[in-house]
Amino acid sequence: MVRPALVAALLGSLSVLGGCMRKEPAPQASTPEAGTSAPTQTSGAILFVSADTRGYLGPCGCSENMRGGIGRAAFQVSEARKGGLPVLYVDGGNSLFGETTLKPGQVPQEELKAKALADAMRLMGLSVRATGPLDDTRGAAFRQGLGLPEVGDGAVKLLPAGSRQVGIVSAETGAQLVAASGQARSQGADFVVGLLDAPLEEAQKAAELPGLAVDVLVATRSATELSGEQNRLVKSAVPVVAPQSKGRSLVRVDLSFAPRPGRFTLQKGQADMEREVAALEQRAVLLDKDINQPGIDPKLKALKQAKRDELVARKQALVSAPPAAATDVNGFTVRFVPLEAGLPSLPDAQALVARYDAEVGKLNLAWAKEHGQDCPAPAKGQSSFVGNAPCKSCHEEAFPLWEKSKHHHAWETLVDLGKQHHLNCVGCHVTGWEQPSGVCRLDKVEGREDVGCESCHGPGSAHVDEPSSDNIVASPGEALCVTCHNAENSPHFDFATYLPRILGPGHGEPVSAKPSGSPVDAQKPAKP
Template sequence: MIRNFSKIPVLIIIVFVFMFLALSNQGCNDHYGNETGKDPDKTLSLPVIHIVFTGEENGYLEPCGCSEGQLGGFAKRQTLINQLRKKDQDLILLSMGDLPGKVGRQEEIKMETALEALGLMDYVAHNIGEKDLNMGIDFLGYLSQISNIEFISSNITGLATRALNIKPYVVKEIKTNETIFKVGILGIVSPALIENEIQDLEVMDPVLSLKPLLSDLNDKTDLLILLSHAEMAESVKIAEEYPELELIISGHMVDRPDLYHQKVNNTYIASVGEKGKYVGNISISLQPKQTSEDNNSFSTAIETIALDEKFADSSDIAMLLGIYQQRLQDEELLAQVFKSDHPSNLSFTGNDDCALCHNSIFKHWEETGHASAYETLVNAEHEYDPECVACHVIGLNYFSGFETTELTPEMKGVGCESCHGPGSDHKDTQSQDYGMVSVENCEICHNPEHSPKFEYKEYWQKIKHPREEKQGGD
């Protein structure tokens, strides 16, 4: 905003403008920085507000651990946040939405665990995303009552009649350099992302719903932040409509958030990424408003931090994740996995039946990592986690596949039929056209999340078995 300098001598105005332009040029790299440019804490004497943001975990509490180089996890996140807190105790931690990925009892336990982890890290607010809504209003209401994190949504109406404790915005006070700043935090979810109509709820057009809220907040706050659970194009539109928003945290289905930072007029837009792989860290050097009609004068540095191996796992969150695994075991979720007939209408027979006729191949398999795949889960204490077990046994999601190690020990590990398919017909007929394997078979489990360094030709050499000699001398 433009301030009134009419009583200041012209020479001082010229000097001030020169200094302002010089500082602006120095900080231009900071607008979109991935640890580029200078730290505004050092280049400016203005107070600095630090905002840390995450979102779209989509059910990922931690990397599966099946390979090196995986990013993310709440345990690494807390270690990073603890490091950032050593520089500033008054971090503002924000969650953009979509803690769960699917629906079901395991996702409910995940969401409870995720919110408890966010609480341990002192998050201020969680914006409601469409996958949060998919968990059901009653369950969300329960979570909103037991969580110490504010649930917010500025464009979902009809919530007042339920036990769902959601606010249209929150105002966070931060004291820095003996000055108290008030930060207004709003949140929206794009109506385009809501696939199923939810009774008594209306998801409004964000442009319409934000207008009265921003009008109310403008003279009460020094900084306005929007958590925009929407695709970048929609967030840009909101920025164009409401230049009073200093910061929009956005991005839906964004894999590389550092590539999407941008500035629209006076509004900075930063992206969060997916599955908890990254943490956004924003430093805002802020000049307080002199009147309610002023805009803030500020400089912003945006940093995207990958949660890689340089961050150790926090013991507090590791303990919480251990409790999560124990709950999966206690509730016997492995026995509740949805099962169906295999599309081929054939059945799995198990590793032992394969060994009867293919003994040399079976012995070779026993020396590969596929054979010990289930034991890796036992060692990691994840053997009761249905999402993990599915890629470490034969046919978990089918009636004839793995149930438990006691009932179906022959289905442990990534066995013959994990790659070649159900072998019941081959067992009965010794058909020669059984079991062709392609890269698509492997990529079901060796996907970018579980096996980011997967190369078919390289990995194939680790497990391919020798050819068998033909029987009968022909």
């Protein structure tokens, strides 16, 4: 067993999600005391909402310019507090874990990560949060033990916002939402935010229910991985928002107060800003695809990155600028704040990330040594993993190409960052992770480091014993590649573009052929 003293020491030091994260720029900001704001005026208020974070404290970092990171979110809230208006931070739930069930080996890491996320929320001055199924993965007692302020399903929490009251209501169903929103109004809420534990489509239906008394409705759970990839805002009588999942965006609501209390109306004039932001995002997406192109010239990459950073700065100025206040009505605007790469992180929040990264690997390795079990043997008649050495004995001509590739350095990239024992990362950086006869223990990786031959061609024992095209995957296709080069880790992956980067003499081409444009000709060859 893992020694109790070790677990206690490791759980005392918290931080953020494992992944090869890009170095954050140094922000020029002071850290606010959690939960404080000293408004000098009460002409309005600012509300930030996160939801559907799914246990992500930061992006995996496997590609350039990935969104997300609790440090970036904390910086946005901190900067808003400098403006003098009351600032409220609310979490919609489904934030602490990414799955409703965990394997035993995942438990130490995921609990440590949830604790780090809770600490980050406190640092941001969390006002209240709703809960969802992804918050109770380790049970209600664990969730409650984190000590975060919560609002239960069908319940109301009133938050002071200068001269007004903001009501936060949480619900699992439309009926709960209607009842709780009416209760919030009766208790004196001037502005009501609904947090519905449902996907956007269900939230849209709830927004049309008679008797609903919310001003903004947040869908706090994405239906699928794909639906969580984008920020979505549906403008209707009640605006319905669904932020990008995995902590990649915040919802920002700006309130402007008229001299007298009254119902709030969605301010006009936001459409022009939204169109400009959308245009900047489209241009950034195109640049991202170029920047992540395998084998791109370093000078060209730097130029494109500089242009992208300029677009991000322009977009950030748009989404963080206060709207023009309506002097005669109580108004509000709703917009998203994408947490783009290149934006600063709050130092104290990044310190949580750094401590987590340092401690979670130690915790995982200790667990593996005490409790780890080897992978099962293959089923009768199935091949087992044998490593690269037997492959090289017959296919030596293919190895010069592989040895210059990123696949060959996959394990090294984790070691360089100290993340070789992070469960979120290791599976795509070794050969045969959690497969029969493969690697199932972090303390027994030796000999299976990197993305080797069998990562793409399958276990090779039968082929080694009796070479034949019938007992090996001769030409692996796109379906295999996207198990690692997926939308999350490699969002700009294009099979037709990447494939030529791993083909060459002895590996898809005759040894005598000159591989024009292949990695062999490149000074620093790239390979997915």
